[in-house]
Amino acid sequence: MNTDQAVSTRAVVSSLLLGLVFATSVILVALSVAQASQADTFVWILGRSSGITALIMLWAASVLGLLVSHPNSHGWTWMQFVTRLRLHIGFSVFAILITIVHLVSLALDQFVDVGWAGALIPMASNWERIPVTFGVLSFYGMLLVAVTASLANSAIFRRSWLWLHRISLLFFVMAFGHGMLTGSDTDALFFGYVIAGVFVFILAIWRYRKPSIRRKRKEYVRDTKPRIIEESR
């Protein structure tokens, strides 16, 4: 392994570490707040803090995804393209990992009647059936998006991954709806939700306003067939 490669490996590791540190710190803060108040609500607090963290990670993944694919983003110099893409992947992986923490803690939670079935099967939760279903669906959606993106080079997903990837914004909306409707802190965090949501909304409009180069190409190629006329013999 030469030095350049070492540098790039370090960059991957450090961006993953960044996500890890960020995630654990949010959870730890939440936990210490919980410890200070009631010691027996560990699982409940873990469920809520990991939920918020997962949402923030998903938000970051979506924002960076849009920043990676914006048609003008290539000229931006404030952050290297490759760095943006690495962070996008890093955040999306952690969004999923922390969502799993969230899901497990809710399944084990004694205070709300969700259970393993409710946490894994749509419409199976007795507590807040519809909002929980949003959460479950968006988790599967995230999994689908991430798995297809990782297998984008395979014959099966080569054509579909980008389409599925674009739908990920829908899962983001679902996850946000899930968070706002179930979260007991929604009042306190209301403005946070609104600002973050509006931010992604504006970013998405900005990104999708211009056609991508793929569309442009197809339009061009369509009308360039030559006419052939046989004029002699």
Added chain:
Amino acid sequence: MNKHLLIDPTKCDGVGICAIKAPDLIQMDVWGFPIIESAPLTDNTKKQAKKALRACPKKALLIIERESPA
């Protein structure tokens, strides 16, 4: 005969995965498209080239054998 990594620019959509897989061979330009090292592949970079080639969702990369870098 040397091995070279080449790109079919008409296929590449600038997704950028290749630049992560082959940092010694591929740099993204300011427009978000990969610039490929034109020097012949070495034992070390050959591995990276293969990884990038496999990861590219557009199958835009190829490795060919030829006399000199042209």
Added chain:
Amino acid sequence: MTLTLLPANEIRYDVGNSLFPTGSRRFDLTEFEARFGSSIPLENNADLEALLSRIEQAGVHGRGGAHFPSAVKIRSAILAGAGGTVIANAAEGEPSAAKDAALWQTNPHLVLRGLAAVGALTQAKSLGVWVHEDSYSTRSSMAGAFKERAAAEIDRLPLRAYLAPHRYVSGEASAIINAVQGGSAVPKFFPTKSRAWGEGNAPVLVFNSETLAHIGLLASSLNWAPLESTLVTLLTLNGRYVREVSSDTTFAELLEPSDPAEHVLLGGYGGQWVNWQDIAHSRVHEASLAGQGLSLGAGIVAPLPNSHCGLIETSRIVEWMASQSAQQCGPCIFGLQWLAEDIQALAAGGRKVIGALDRLNDRLPQLMKRGACSHPDGVVRMTNTALEVFASEISLHRKNKCSASSTQPFFPTESEIHAV
């Protein structure tokens, strides 16, 4: 070899040189055969080998800068096997180019003779002419020649006309190959050069019209000495002239001294800007220009009138070239768009000049050899030389001044060329 004055967008041809007929009308088949004789026999291997070695000895080569020896190209096609298609490229993408149009509108039979000869040499299964859909004058001259050949039963191979959409890059060799093989008329990426002319079951061989005219001369029964000449389109304020220039002519002899120019655009929109004194005593001859790192490219010589600003003209050219990208390769789509904007900033002058210059120095090298075809490379080369040659003009523009006295555009960006 005299110059004829003509109104903009119309073209007249010189009188009395060897490729062109007297007057500016088309040679019909009878006139053509009276002057050039009939085709030499191309029946057996000995005939073919004799023609091929004449092509080799005469040093016939391709045009457009690559300057590849035609005999080598034909030999490698023969190796690739029979059954291909030979195409005469009559599509000049550039609005300032006119030499192939001149050739097709006055002496189509000569090019067709060359085409048929290459077809025989390579044992092709069909012949074709690639022409822009809207080059009506060229097409009508060509159609007349096709009819006469059909009536005289000259062609043994099917001869087709391919009407290409009028875009700069649709005349690019890989675009032609792509379309003849059933695809679209947009350039295609070929990993190795040789594959571009013959591999797979349908090899396609593309030749420049002027090259075929030279082969046509060698395949004519009246003994024409091999020509060491080049067709040049001369772009002036009064219009375009097409001249056949012998290889010992210098640029000073080519241009009229009445309209002094300090800078010349050589080779066309993908060519090079040069200082007039650097080429005044050079010969109009591709091989000797190569020694100076120069090329005739598409055969265009355009002395910039001193009344015009090189930066403004360069900006117009780049903008047009950017609009002609086939929109396939990212670096070409986005790179040329950016390039047009920054050159526009230089042309507009003022405070933005410095930033634009910095970006140009930084990014121009990134654009080289990044497309499937050489379209962006030509623009980069032209821009690079413009930055050198017009350095003092750039400083003027920075101070919001400009040396131009005319606001009329000089380089054409739309064209249909008519023979008169």
